[in-house]
Amino acid sequence: MTNRAAFIYSEELLKYKFSNHHPFNQFRLKLTVDLLNRINALHPDQIIPPRFATEDELKLIHDPSYIEAVKKAGNGQLPQGIAENYGLGTEDTPIFSNMHEASSLLVGGTLTAVDEVMSGRVLHAAHLGGGLHHGFRGKASGFCVYNDSSVAIKYLQEKYHARVLYVDTDAHHGDGVQWSFYDDPNVCTLSIHETGRYLFPGTGNINERGQGAGYGYSFNIPVDAFTEDESWLHAYTNAIREIASFFKPDVILTQNGADSHYYDPLTHLSTTMKIFREIPKLAHEIAHQYCDGRWIAVGGGGYDIWRVVPRAWSMIWLEMTENSNCYGSLPHDWVNTWQKEAPVELPKDWDDPExxxxxxxxxxxxTEKNLLTLDKALYPIRNQQKSS
Structure with a gap:
C-alpha cells in the first residue's frame, strides 16, 4: 500500500452546475484543493480522477425512466410538465446542459472512492464532490439529481457484501439515503441535522427508525435552531460511538455537509470550525475501531463557499492523512489570491474567533432540548443495554 488515503478529484466535477447564481456551487472544490496544495498537503500521486457511473450502477437505486428523463432534460428534450414530475426544472434543481453526464461523474467519483478502499489499495478515500443525499429513486430534490451515497451503499452491498454505517452531518436531513435503506438491517443511517420545523426537507424526526427488518437501524438527531458547538458535539460524539458499538459496521461512509456553520446562508445553526475539526477525527477513530480503517468521506451541503467550506473540507483530508498542519494562520498566498474574487472578507486563520x-x-x-432529543434517539440502544 503506497498511500493511506486517496483524494478523488478532477476539475470536470465543476461541470455539475445549475447556474451562476445557484447556491450549490462546486467552485468550492477548487478552493479546497487550492488550499490543500498551498500547504503541500495534497500530492499528485494521491489524486485519482473520478470515472463515470454506468447506467447499471445508477439503476442500483434510480428508476430507469428517471435516468432517461435526466438524459433528455440535459439535452433540452424534456417538456416542462414532464420534467416537474421528476423534480427537474424546479427552483431548487434547475435543468442544465449535459446534466446526466455531470451527475454520473459525481456518482462515479464516489464509486471510485469505494473501490479504492474496499480493494485495500488505501485505508481512506475522500470524494468531496459527492454527498448529494436528497436524490430519490425517481425524483430529483434539493440540488441533487442522482444520489451518489445511496448508489455507493448499494454497490458496497452487492460487490463487497459489506455492512455499512452511513453518518450524515449536513445541516439538512439525509432523507434520500435514509429512505433508500429504510427496511434494510445491513445499512445503519445516522443523521444529525437542524430540526425540520424550519428547514428543508422537513423530515428526520426521532421516530423515523426504519421499518420491517430495518426497524431500529435508522437514527435521527434533529437539533434545535441556533445550536452551538458544545451541544452539537455532545450529540454527535455520543451518537456515533453508541451506534457504531451497536451496529459494528464493515465500512463507514460519512457525508460531510459544511452548512451547520454560523456563516451558512441557508441554515440556522450556530456552530464554528470547532465541530469541523471533531467530525472527521471521530469518524477516523470509529473506522479504525470497527472497520480496519475503511472510511469513505463525501462532501454535501455548504453554501458559504469562501469562508467555511474550504477550511471544513480540508480538515477531512488532513485528518485522513494524519497531517496536523491546520492550526494558526491560513496560507497568506491562498487568502491573497482568492480575496480578489471573494464577495466577503476571507478568514485569516484555520479557527474562528471566540x-x-x-x-x-x-x-x-x-442545550437541554438537544439532550432530551439525543436520549430519545438513542433510547432503543440504551434500553437494550440495560435489559441485557
Whole structure:
C-alpha cells in the first residue's frame, strides 16, 4: 500500500452546475484543493480522477425512466410538465446542459472512492464532490439529481457484501439515503441535522427508525435552531460511538455537509470550525475501531463557499492523512489570491474567533432540548443495554 488515503478529484466535477447564481456551487472544490496544495498537503500521486457511473450502477437505486428523463432534460428534450414530475426544472434543481453526464461523474467519483478502499489499495478515500443525499429513486430534490451515497451503499452491498454505517452531518436531513435503506438491517443511517420545523426537507424526526427488518437501524438527531458547538458535539460524539458499538459496521461512509456553520446562508445553526475539526477525527477513530480503517468521506451541503467550506473540507483530508498542519494562520498566498474574487472578507486563520457571533439568548433551553432529543434517539440502544 503506497498511500493511506486517496483524494478523488478532477476539475470536470465543476461541470455539475445549475447556474451562476445557484447556491450549490462546486467552485468550492477548487478552493479546497487550492488550499490543500498551498500547504503541500495534497500530492499528485494521491489524486485519482473520478470515472463515470454506468447506467447499471445508477439503476442500483434510480428508476430507469428517471435516468432517461435526466438524459433528455440535459439535452433540452424534456417538456416542462414532464420534467416537474421528476423534480427537474424546479427552483431548487434547475435543468442544465449535459446534466446526466455531470451527475454520473459525481456518482462515479464516489464509486471510485469505494473501490479504492474496499480493494485495500488505501485505508481512506475522500470524494468531496459527492454527498448529494436528497436524490430519490425517481425524483430529483434539493440540488441533487442522482444520489451518489445511496448508489455507493448499494454497490458496497452487492460487490463487497459489506455492512455499512452511513453518518450524515449536513445541516439538512439525509432523507434520500435514509429512505433508500429504510427496511434494510445491513445499512445503519445516522443523521444529525437542524430540526425540520424550519428547514428543508422537513423530515428526520426521532421516530423515523426504519421499518420491517430495518426497524431500529435508522437514527435521527434533529437539533434545535441556533445550536452551538458544545451541544452539537455532545450529540454527535455520543451518537456515533453508541451506534457504531451497536451496529459494528464493515465500512463507514460519512457525508460531510459544511452548512451547520454560523456563516451558512441557508441554515440556522450556530456552530464554528470547532465541530469541523471533531467530525472527521471521530469518524477516523470509529473506522479504525470497527472497520480496519475503511472510511469513505463525501462532501454535501455548504453554501458559504469562501469562508467555511474550504477550511471544513480540508480538515477531512488532513485528518485522513494524519497531517496536523491546520492550526494558526491560513496560507497568506491562498487568502491573497482568492480575496480578489471573494464577495466577503476571507478568514485569516484555520479557527474562528471566540466572538464570532453575539451570545445566543436561549442557550440553556436549546442545550437541554438537544439532550432530551439525543436520549430519545438513542433510547432503543440504551434500553437494550440495560435489559441485557
Amino acid at each position: 466572538n464570532l457571533y453575539p451570545p445566543i439568548p436561549r442557550k440553556t433551553e436549546i
